Amino acid sequence: MPERRSLQRLTADEIMAALKVALRAEYQAVADYGRHARATDQPEIRQALETLCDVEREHAMRLQARISALGGTAVDQVPEPQPMGDTTAAWLAQDLQAEQWAIVEYARLVAGIVDDDETTELMAELLLDEIRHAGWLKATLRTLEQAD
Numbered sequence: 477m478p479e480r481r482s483l484q485r486l487t488a489d490e491i492m493a494a495l496k497v498a499l500r501a502e503y504q505a506v507a508d509y510g511r512h513a514r515a516t517d518q519p520e521i522r523q524a525l526e527t528l529c530d531v532e533r534e535h536a537m538r539l540q541a542r543i544s545a546l547g548g549t550a551v552d553q554v555p556e557p558q559p560m561g562d563t564t565a566a567w568l569a570q571d572l573q574a575e576q577w578a579i580v581e582y583a584r585l586v587a588g589i590v591d592d593d594e595t596t597e598l599m600a601e602l603l604l605d606e607i608r609h610a611g612w613l614k615a616t617l618r619t620l621e622q623a624d
């Protein structure tokens with residue numbers, strides 16, 4: 477039996493703020509996956525990263541639409557890619573860190589949104605994608621580490 481906790485119930489303002497942070501993170505992922513895809517010399521990894529980039533772009537568009545539907549204004553800003561390390565493994569580790577953040581944050585929203593089923597459903601769908609992305613990154617990182 478877990479210890480008693482108070483009910484989490486995010487307010488509309490908290491949800492809107494979190495959706496905007498998530499949108500920025502999705503744009504960051506688009507920028508980073510795009511850059512890492514262009515940088516790697518391994519064709520299979522490049523193709524997978526391009527696919528991830530497309531999925532993150534779709535996530536950004538869906539978040540934009542949800543923010544607008546809730547009355548917020550979403551900025552269409554594509555950030556610069558983050559500074560990167562020297563190896564494919566270093567880039568993938570950076571990408572995995574971003575996915576780990578998204579998994580924890582999106583799960584927090586799925587758990588804590590009580591009054592808005594549509595946003596909960598959206599974040600649950602995005603969360604499942606991020607879990608799959610993290611799974612591919614973890615498996616690929618292990619393969620690269622074994623090859624060292």
Ligand SMILES: [Fe+2]
Nearest residue numbers: 502532535606
């Ligand atoms: Fe995403």
Ligand SMILES: [Fe+2]
Nearest residue numbers: 575605606609
């Ligand atoms: Fe992702």
